Amino acid sequence: MKRFILTFFFILGLIMSIAMIFDVSEQIDDFIRHDAPLGGILIDYYLNFILFYGNLFSPLLIFLSVIFFTSQLANRSEIVAILSSGVSFRRLMFPYFVSATLLAGGSFYLNNYLVPMANRTRIDFENTYINTYRRTLNHGVHKQISPGQMIYFDKFNNKNKVGYQFTLEDWEDGELQSKLFANYVKWDSVSGDWTLENYYIRTYVNGQERVEDGKSLDTALAFSPSEFVGRLEDIQRMNVDELDEFIAEQRLKGSSNIPYYLIEKHSRNALPFSTYILTVIGVAMSSRKVRGGIGVHIAAGLLLTVTYILAMKVTTVYATNAGLDPLIAVWTPNAIFGVLAAYLYAKAPK
Structure with missing residues (x-):
């Protein structure tokens, strides 16, 4: 049993060493271009690189x-x-x-x-020094943020946290209850609120339509810009309990x-x-x-x-x-x- 386990760790060390050599040759330009610190490369990236891929x-x-x-x-x-x-x-x-x-x-x-x-440490390092490119502009963003609530952006700028031609719809039992439209929305990272510019709200009650409009409105909405940014691989940050909660939230x-x-x-x-x-x-x-x-x-x-x-x-x-x-x-x-x-x-x- 001892020899078997030692053989496994020997092969693991050999394979991971080869993988690191290939990865260094691929990432070295990014490390130099973004001035990645040596300690961060060795500890934050490659130590966790070995842990992740070795276990995988x-x-x-x-x-x-x-x-x-x-x-x-x-x-x-x-x-x-x-x-x-x-x-x-x-x-x-x-x-x-x-x-x-x-x-x-x-x-x-x-x-x-x-x-x-x-x-978490490895992906943060990758986002800082390797995967620095992010798609700045998302087109045609359409998603459900909670049961019965749908949002739509014609365009969303990830860099400035600004959305254009924004729509929020509230549905109940298959019927539209209200619809909010704004030409321009911006995320306030301090308050966690959204600022809506040139907006109007249509509310439907008992077959009657009520319209409210205005130049500017600060309000809390059930989503944040982080939902439009990131990679599928980011779920690798989550332990099993966090992943279960995240999946339940995404189902909704x-x-x-x-x-x-x-x-x-x-x-x-x-x-x-x-x-x-x-x-x-x-x-x-x-x-x-x-x-x-x-x-x-x-x-x-x-x-x-x-x-x-x-x-x-x-x-x-x-x-x-x-x-x-x-x-x-x-x-x-x-x-x-x-x-x-x-x-x-x-x-x-x-």
């Missing part, structure tokens, strides 16, 4: 570690000797399952609590990005669980001594790794573009590879 790919790295470690044992005929001494294959699997449980449990905690905290607002949020939520549980499935596959396929030795097992492991990643990509695309339930999309690769694991386990040398 940990099930696949565990899989490769299992294959590498078990292939060494099989190549030295140690697996044959262990099974010949009367130890069952199930008993042989026990240390692997203990190790997988420790690593999967750690990954689950990291996914739901620690990594989101680290991501009628967000079209709900599938992306649910994929993020379910992936945090599905990926750690895949550690068990990939461990069984890794042990079962590499416990036989084959011509070509470790290289054959590693090649087969890399092929399965690519297949697993491809399956994840395909199912998540179906969830975001074809209406597939995100829960089914995220767990389908585990189900497919779970069947493969059961088959290989049944065919493993006993």
